[in-house]
Amino acid sequence: MAARSQTMVVPTDAQLLKAQADLWRHSLYYLTSMALKYAVELGIPTAIHNLGGIFESGNSNLTVETYCLNPLSWLLVEGVEAEGHTNQKYFVLSTVSRHYVDASLTLADWFKKDLSPPLSSPFEELHGVPLLHEKMAELDEELDTIVREGVAAHDNLAMGTIIWECGEIFKGLQSLTDCSGTDGTTEKAIMKAYPHIKCNVLEQPQVVHTAPTDGLALDIFKFVPPAQAVLLKV
Incomplete structure (x- = not known):
C-alpha cells in the first residue's frame, strides 16, 4: 500500500502573530x-x-x-x-x-x-x-x-521541608551516605529528624577541607562507603 502523503499545514495569521510574540519573548x-x-x-x-x-x-x-x-x-x-x-x-x-x-x-x-x-x-x-x-x-x-x-x-x-514531607523514605534506615553533601547541612537536618540514622558526607577533598562538618574526602566514581541508602541530589 502506498504511503499516505502528508500535506504541510500553513499557519494562520493569528498563529504567526502569536509565534512572533513568542519569538521576541524567548529572544x-x-x-x-x-x-x-x-x-x-x-x-x-x-x-x-x-x-x-x-x-x-x-x-x-x-x-x-x-x-x-x-x-x-x-x-x-x-x-x-x-x-x-x-x-x-x-x-x-x-x-x-x-x-x-x-x-x-x-x-x-x-x-x-x-x-x-x-x-x-x-x-x-x-x-x-x-x-x-x-x-x-x-x-x-x-x-x-x-x-x-x-x-x-x-x-x-528546602531540605527540612523535604525530610518532613517525605519522611517515609527514611523509615527503617540505620545508615545513609550523602554523596556530594557539600557543607553537611543535609546530614544535620536528617540527624536532627532521625537521630538513630548514622550519616556520612562524601565530598571532594577541596570541599571537605573547608566544610564546617566532618566528611569523607573520596571520589564517588571510585568508591562509596557501604550504607543502607545513598542520597544523590540532582
Missing part, C-alpha cells in the same frame, strides 16, 4: 536573568526586607508604586532563612556568571566539532577546566567560591 529572556543578577548584587530583596517587607516609590503627585517581598524574593534575603529554605544568592550568581554565559555562547560551535569521547563540556572546552574541578580556582578564584556556595545552596534548598 529577550536573558534580560530576566540579568535583572535577577543585578537585583541580587544590589541587595534589593534584603533592602526591602529591612524596610518591613514593603517599599513604596513615588511622590504625592504621582501614583505610588509598591514593591513587596514575594516567595522568590524571600529566597534571596541575606541573613534570614524562610522556613528552613537556604539563601539562594550564590546559586543565582553562579548560573549567570560571565564564565557560564560565555560557555553558553559557544554551544553552536561545540555541536559542530567532531570530538572523541569522553566529551568535554562546553564550559571545559572554552575555559580548559571542568566545573567544580580542583583547578577551577586557577581560572577564577572568586567564581570557584561562588559556584561551590551555589551548589551548597541548591543542595540544601
Whole structure:
C-alpha cells in the first residue's frame, strides 16, 4: 500500500502573530536573568526586607508604586532563612556568571566539532577546566567560591521541608551516605529528624577541607562507603 502523503499545514495569521510574540519573548529572556543578577548584587530583596517587607516609590503627585517581598524574593534575603529554605544568592550568581554565559555562547560551535569521547563540556572546552574541578580556582578564584556556595545552596534548598514531607523514605534506615553533601547541612537536618540514622558526607577533598562538618574526602566514581541508602541530589 502506498504511503499516505502528508500535506504541510500553513499557519494562520493569528498563529504567526502569536509565534512572533513568542519569538521576541524567548529572544529577550536573558534580560530576566540579568535583572535577577543585578537585583541580587544590589541587595534589593534584603533592602526591602529591612524596610518591613514593603517599599513604596513615588511622590504625592504621582501614583505610588509598591514593591513587596514575594516567595522568590524571600529566597534571596541575606541573613534570614524562610522556613528552613537556604539563601539562594550564590546559586543565582553562579548560573549567570560571565564564565557560564560565555560557555553558553559557544554551544553552536561545540555541536559542530567532531570530538572523541569522553566529551568535554562546553564550559571545559572554552575555559580548559571542568566545573567544580580542583583547578577551577586557577581560572577564577572568586567564581570557584561562588559556584561551590551555589551548589551548597541548591543542595540544601528546602531540605527540612523535604525530610518532613517525605519522611517515609527514611523509615527503617540505620545508615545513609550523602554523596556530594557539600557543607553537611543535609546530614544535620536528617540527624536532627532521625537521630538513630548514622550519616556520612562524601565530598571532594577541596570541599571537605573547608566544610564546617566532618566528611569523607573520596571520589564517588571510585568508591562509596557501604550504607543502607545513598542520597544523590540532582
